[in-house]
Amino acid sequence: MHFGPKVINEIEVTRHIINYLPQYVEEGTRMVSAISPGVLGTTGIETVEILKGIVENIHPKLVIVIDALASRSIERISSTIQLSDTGIVPGAGVGNTRSEISQKTLGVPVVAIGIPTVVETAVLVNDCLDLLIEKLQNEAKSNDCLNRLKEEDNYEEIKEALLPKDYNLIVTPKEIDELIENMKEIVVCGINGAM
Secondary structure, three states, rough: OOHHHHHHHHOOHHHHHHHHHHHOOOOOOOOOOOOOOOOHHHHHHHHHHHHHHHHHHOOOEEEEEEEEEEEHHHOOOOOOOOEEOEEEEOOHHHOOOOOOOOOOHHOEEEEEEEEEEEHHHHHHHHHHHHHHHHHHHHHOOOOOOHHHHOOOOOOOHHHHHHHOOOOEEEEOOHHHHHHHHHHHHHHHHHHHHOO
């Protein structure tokens, strides 16, 4: 389910060609490099530390960071693309906050591209509760208790109820591999077209 590395594998990398075989590159082609640094648990190195070393040596004009995101809505899973010029905090959406990757930490502009791929159980339950209340409201035509419950965001209360039993899991759709492939194509085409 590694969204970023799947995108990186299909980015048109040109820096080495421009440096060593410039005669084979169309005029106006931008220098593009790509790296999939891995996660802290595998590498033992914070991603921002890896990127700082690269930025110091390569001096890019821009860093594009690609990551999967946790969503606060099941409707957003693999149906939205989040673009930001304020950077990203890897792991923040799943309670495993890592060091920030931003212009402040790297010294160059950072564009973050994120695709929601997971939700917490509390989000899932809250969204399902809203759907159930809506169904009951449609059948009952009116019910003050259900109307009040529907208007409230019950996420925090549901999360508090799930946490003591370690039931607030991170979940993803069963067809996530196919969804990631589709979203990967969109992001790859966008990046390659822009470069």
